[in-house]
Amino acid sequence: MSEKVLMKGNEAIAEAAIRCGCRHYFGYPITPQTEIAAYMSKRMPKIGGTFLQAESEIAAINMVYGCASTGKRAMTSSSSPGVSLKAEGMSYLAGADLPALIVNVQRGGPGLGGIQPSQSDYFFMTRGPGHGDFRIIVLAPATVQEMADMTRLAFELGEKYRMPAMLLADGTMGQMMEPVSLPDDRGTEYLESGASGDWATTGTQCKRAHHIVNSLYLKPEELEKSNRERFERYAKLEKEECRWEEHLMDDAEICVVSVGITARVAKNAIAAARREGIKVGMIRPITLYPFPKEALAKAAAKVKGFLTVELNMGQMNEDVKLATGCAKPVAMCNRVGGMIPSTDEVLEAIRKEAK
């Protein structure tokens, strides 16, 4: 870990990706994530990498698909409306079992929506963003430090499980600056290791049978088999890779569940509520897929109720209900359209649940 520097979340992702050996970025400008593209356009040419401003989000994700087919660490980034356009590509990446990093710095929707922070792509990302039966790894950073750290994690998990991985942030995370210890630069080391899967299409050199990167199975029994195999991998992922943070949960009677910017607002509200003697804590999911179901189920045995704080109409709220089997009430404090609940609003919601 290096000395702390001050960076925007978007920039931290870009620099961290480079330090992980990502040398190929394909993207298209859209607020509030454009700093990633701008940063890459500055850095990539100086380190022999590729920055390509694609003609569309669709082209960008397909360039990532092509690059990932060759076994390289490739990435793209966008914000909600642009990520809709990437859905097709994400489905193909998943269908061809290709790892790749997709960053979604969310803004309000649906449609053109707004440009202010949102978490309203939660369902879209966690349920398999595109046609067909698939999932992608979804990580939810809540600090600029996590934006950097989770970039590496996303690459590594994606490669380990051979599936696309996403950093799902809200606009605030992308735009804010905080001190960050960037990961050590192991880019060159990674590249020199020649790491690329034994499945990659790098040219046969006339020494092996041809590799095919493909998601087409015209025989239904084969497609079924491929789907089932993929879901066995997902099961392993769900078992081994759930990540979450517990905050003041030891004696908590109310469990706040929140991610990203709202988890930070909630932290302030929890501190205020504790000063009033309310026993409240928080479980902050770090992986949204796989969702930390067990941690929540365990908490359900102890607490009186849950309170989700989110920037959507209650998408994660449903996951908490599913994870806990509705064993305890799951209330919600939410704002949408780019609005963010204030500490006072969250505190009021906590007080209400404490009654």
Added chain:
Amino acid sequence: MTYECIMAGFGGQGLLFSGKVLAHAALIEGKELSWLPSYGPEMRGGTCNCSVIVSDEPVGSPIIAHPNILMAMNEPSLDKFEAAAAAGAEVFVDSSLIARKVRRDDVCATYVPATEMAKEMEATSLANMILLGAIVKKTGCVKCETVAEALKQTISARKAGLLELNLKAVGRGFDFMNQDK
């Protein structure tokens, strides 16, 4: 101590930059901090603000509901954030641009004719740095000497020639607060 500072005004007044300098100064001092801009299409002329938190504790929410430091560079911003300010807040008003006085009596107002002062320096665009100097001097949210170092680190290569002028502007802010006593 936690300083929750909102700098607000028109786009183009350098509000994000003065916030950045303050954030950098906090970084140099090893403090916890966050810097959050209002973002959007209002690059020039629209309303614009940034929130900087400087603290000895890890920063929770980077969103400031009740600033204890407010820097206002136009009247709409003063209208908006004066009401939200915490009791006892330090409110810095660019009195060259805002005619009215601060209405609340539970906050501490400082009137700095920053834009006039900047004009005298033939650097109208540095009113933000004069105000930053005043804020740092009066509140002690970071040390005065750290601001100079932060400026050196923050100023872009393209504008490196303006470093001296920026430092001078911050110095005017310090001096103004000395006279004010």
Added chain:
Amino acid sequence: MAVVFSKPKALTDAVLHYCPGCTHGIVHRLVAEAIDELGIEGRTIGIAPVGCSVMAYDYFACDMIEASHGRAPAVATGVKRSLPESVVFTYQGDGDLASIGLCETVSTACRGENITIIFINNAIYGMTGGQMAPTSLVGQVTQTSPYGRDPKTQGMPIRICELLATLDAPAYLERVAVNSVAHVRQAKKAILKAFRNQVEGRGFSLVEVVSTCPTNWGLTPEKACAFVEEKMIPFYPLGCYKDKEQGK
């Protein structure tokens, strides 16, 4: 005994699924011959499209990637940027290249991406059973233009070589046909050149091959070849539309 004719090495032993009389087989062979002649199979990566040639990945012996509909040029760009020493080609039909993927086609050409595109224009959607293509001729009856293509409501056919020739970046654009021996010979030359251009770093090369679809045209293979000569070629004139090497 001397071997005078054999399957190119760059084709696998897989049996082609194409309909009788379809010219995909000829074009596959021409592509494979070019790869063989240039000795580039080991570093060639092909991109298959969505359309009749979707399963081209089984037929070419080099590494292959299956792209989503229309996106082959973007996928090819990703591969080429990752492996600049590789030889990357896409093999696309008219729906893939000239309709759903038109944006990728034009943008990739505009960037002068150093890749080779083989564009099969048979004026119909074959894979889905004979619907109107962006290149279907005026008056052509298809499943989705049952009264014949009407320019008033369905627009005019698109001429890709002419369109791309307006751009500065492409190195080579040529339209050929495979409905006669003479035309096949010309097509062979053009495809070879389009690959050689890439090997020599000249940039974006596209060969449009006016092809047949006897099944969906409802014609015998022989009559389909005549249709190419009498109807297709007059609207889609053969020839070289751009060749930077020749200063054209």
